[in-house]
Amino acid sequence: MSFEIDIEKRLGNTHIALTLEAGEGATVLFGPSGIGKSSVLNMVAGLLRPDRGRIAVNGETLFDATKAGGAGVPPERRRAGYVFQDARLFPHMRVRANLVYGAARGQDGFEDRIAFLGISHLLDRWPSTLSGGESQRVAIGRALLSRPRFLLLDEPLSSLDRARREEVLVAIEHVRDVLKLPILMVTHDPAEAERIGTRVVQM
């Protein structure tokens, strides 16, 4: 199983509960905004602690509320490639430094790994000079270069116009079909869910 998730979390007045077991490919969490889809990704990434339950990815348990300690694997050791809704590029580093932030030292194949994203000409730019689509592709590149074991995508297209969406969709399909990383993606757009999702989970 790529993702085994069985969690509950209360955040303010929202009660988040999700149980899913997902195999290869892309799993899409689909549903209206405000019901806690992003919180699920944060819990899988280790940025938010579930009240109860268990999270495992590729057979490795990342969180288990019944185990001693209970905090689970810290986020920096989960090797999640997390692409946030708002890119979250580091504003004080150029694109190149952003890309290699999570990369292992002396890693080969930097150019190859990012070639399909079409961002090679952006390496010396500052994040504040990038368009939304460029930022989002750099964010995907940064996540991939950290050698993730799985990818978390939080509405990666929501800030983009129609033309830019296509660029990013193609990049995500490449990750799904060529790099074959398990993907957990959140969206409220049925067309996106349909196109990317190997399976769609209604929340």
Place this chain on the structure above:
Amino acid sequence: MLDATEWGIVALSLRVGGVAMAVTLPIAFALAWLLARIRFPGKVVVDAAIHLPLVVPPVVTGWLLLLAFGPNGRIGAWLQDWFGVTVLFRWTGAAIAAGVMALPLMVRAMRISIEAVDRRLENAARTLGAGPWRVFWTLTLPLSIPGVLAGAVLGFARSIGEFGATITFVSNVPGETQTLPLAIYSALQQPGADALVWRLSCVSVGLSLIALIASELLTRRAGRGLNVL
């Protein structure tokens, strides 16, 4: 312009201000980080205590320093026993007084800039494999640098202008603890020293102005790399 004695006063003031700022800087940053990021019992009290020098009469601060660093004070006795030194009537004492008085200003500026650092960026760094220390060195610190610099320069300017706590704590010793404001005060007591008062006052205003402008320029110059604030 200034004669040799007057240049000596300026040099001493810069030394006192520089040392006070350099020593207070890491302490102020640590306190600012603590107040900005950590919840702990008694935080309100710690916050208030740090701000005390801002509102307590400086003469009281000076007197408390005298109690602590004097021969019967705990710190004073310790310095005497272990190192055979005293800070009383010494420029080092003037730097201590200046540093204590500058601390609240520095903590305030730094705390605001640390609070302005986007935690979501730090979370992103965690998911990319960075532990808490790497997150601090690569994100929290560089992103809060404008406020740290602004706080440091503000503290430096404040240190050069320190008067009340200094004169109470280490007295007004020419060549040792007589910084610019103390020299101006002494000159005001002498008949016919108006010209000296003018010259030293101009230097004081000039130094303060340069410090404030430098802070602004540094912040802007760093701005491209540190443009989130």
